[in-house]
Amino acid sequence: MNNTPSESYHALLARHEAMRLRRNILAPARDGARPRRTDPPQMYGGHDAPADQSLIGASLGVVGPLEELITGLYQVLFDRHPYLRSFFPESMAFQQAHLAGAFRFLIGELHRPEAVTGYFTQLGRDHRKLGVRPAHFAAFESALVEALRARAGARWSAAAEDAWLRMLGLAVSSMVRGENEAVAELASWNATVTSHELRAPGLAVLRVRPQQPYVFRAGHYASLETPLLEQAWRPYYLARAPHPDGELEFHVRARDTGGVGDALVHGTRSGDTVRIGAPRGMLPLPEGAQPGELLLIASGTGWAPMKALLQQLAALPVAAPRVRLLLETGARSGDARAAEDFYDRAWLETFRRRCPWLTVMPADAAGWTAGAPLRALGGVLPARPGAAEHLRVLMALEAGRPGDEASGAEGVRTVVAALTAAGVPTERVHRDGPGIAETGKMSGSWSSPV
Numbered sequence: 001m002n003n004t005p006s007e008s009y010h011a012l013l014a015r016h017e018a019m020r021l022r023r024n025i026l027a028p029a030r031d032g033a034r035p036r037r038t039d040p041p042q043m044y045g046g047h048d049a050p051a052d053q054s055l056i057g058a059s060l061g062v063v064g065p066l067e068e069l070i071t072g073l074y075q076v077l078f079d080r081h082p083y084l085r086s087f088f089p090e091s092m093a094f095q096q097a098h099l100a101g102a103f104r105f106l107i108g109e110l111h112r113p114e115a116v117t118g119y120f121t122q123l124g125r126d127h128r129k130l131g132v133r134p135a136h137f138a139a140f141e142s143a144l145v146e147a148l149r150a151r152a153g154a155r156w157s158a159a160a161e162d163a164w165l166r167m168l169g170l171a172v173s174s175m176v177r178g179e180n181e182a183v184a185e186l187a188s189w190n191a192t193v194t195s196h197e198l199r200a201p202g203l204a205v206l207r208v209r210p211q212q213p214y215v216f217r218a219g220h221y222a223s224l225e226t227p228l229l230e231q232a233w234r235p236y237y238l239a240r241a242p243h244p245d246g247e248l249e250f251h252v253r254a255r256d257t258g259g260v261g262d263a264l265v266h267g268t269r270s271g272d273t274v275r276i277g278a279p280r281g282m283l284p285l286p287e288g289a290q291p292g293e294l295l296l297i298a299s300g301t302g303w304a305p306m307k308a309l310l311q312q313l314a315a316l317p318v319a320a321p322r323v324r325l326l327l328e329t330g331a332r333s334g335d336a337r338a339a340e341d342f343y344d345r346a347w348l349e350t351f352r353r354r355c356p357w358l359t360v361m362p363a364d365a366a367g368w369t370a371g372a373p374l375r376a377l378g379g380v381l382p383a384r385p386g387a388a389e390h391l392r393v394l395m396a397l398e399a400g401r402p403g404d405e406a407s408g409a410e411g412v413r414t415v416v417a418a419l420t421a422a423g424v425p426t427e428r429v430h431r432d433g434p435g436i437a438e439t440g441k442m443s444g445s446w447s448s449p450v
């Protein structure tokens, strides 16, 4: 029987709700049963997570590579439920890479269910802006099973399939919980672009005004969607501390790929609209506490969150702490492209003159990656014995600039290693994207996930 997309959508929703009710009413947890999607995530307990982890790891030999499994999964999903295609952007490349990162994280961290549930609960909250409903997870699960079976053929085993499904159940139950917990919160904010300034070739500074109150903290990032590329959401740092006029600032680089960056830089003007996701991220300073001595490390548009943090520090009712900013401006690199790259020099110069607690150190772009991160850090780490232990480091290194694709992940690793070697405890080095960003193809090279 051939249903129309809308009929099959509503049939799926109805079937899912009926199944959920039946399970809730009838099914006491059976020993050894698959975790139910509505159960709290700890119901994974009773199963041996490390055993599942090795079963799944071993099965990758027959169903992998992950990227191809995911291509198959989406093929099945869209064949069976064509209406679901509209939930995704036209280009699936970013989405597929993001899902591969999510699976790697899930498989790698399965022995730490609290890390998995934390990440997927947040993802569930964030997926609301895409219009994703619990019923879609059922379709996703069936598509995964079909793709796994198709890739493995005769080498597939029921034990491996059960392990995959238990793992997916843990992620999905967390996502559903995140979605349910956030039911009273807006999923996204409509905003009007109030100014759009091209500050350098391929680099725009946008001001936008959300149509509903938008509460965030300096250091946060937010996902943006433009009507030019529906359902393609990309994270961008908020480059301005919260201000009574409600305006937000973003610094966006075009990547010359026809992606969101290009649409925001070259296709957007004052008066246009964008949608904004909820604020996220690891860079905001602890609320209420005196932050202590700070080292901010940024390159490219990684400057954006630092600008917001500096504004916040300047507005503190007490004296600001000592702050060192190591900024890759291109000033010493001798590279013409990098030299013209620092697009906010005038603002920073004025700010620095007003704020004696701030020291700005230009970093050589080569210093991040050329095996000489200490050369860049040497001048900014406090010399006093033991002082590095109390330093708080916030970092945002940009990668993926046209012609500079390799620098991000390696830069982050070398800088973190150099800080650790200098005595800064790793828990005092804050950057976005632990976990999935480390494993996800896209986000690993920026310092964060979507």
Ligand SMILES: Cc1cc2nc3c(=O)[nH]c(=O)nc-3n(C[C@H](O)[C@H](O)[C@H](O)COP(=O)(O)OP(=O)(O)OC[C@H]3O[C@@H](n4cnc5c(N)ncnc54)[C@H](O)[C@@H]3O)c2cc1C
Pocket: 094, 221, 234, 235, 236, 237, 238, 251, 252, 253, 254, 255, 257, 258, 259, 260, 261, 262, 301, 302, 304, 399, 400, 408, 432, 442, 443, 445, 446, 447, 448, 449, 450
């Ligand atoms: C937490 C966070 C904050 C960010 N803040 C900013 C910001 O303030 N300003 C800004 O311009 N960008 C920022 N980004 C990057 C931004 O979200 C997009 O990744 C980038 O704009 C590319 O998306 P696109 O749609 O323009 O291009 P796509 O078409 O998605 O990709 C273009 C090319 O860039 C590569 N690429 C995509 N994303 C990344 C990435 N994250 N790292 C390395 N290479 C990548 C792809 O492999 C591809 O070759 C941030 C990313 C994160 C994770």
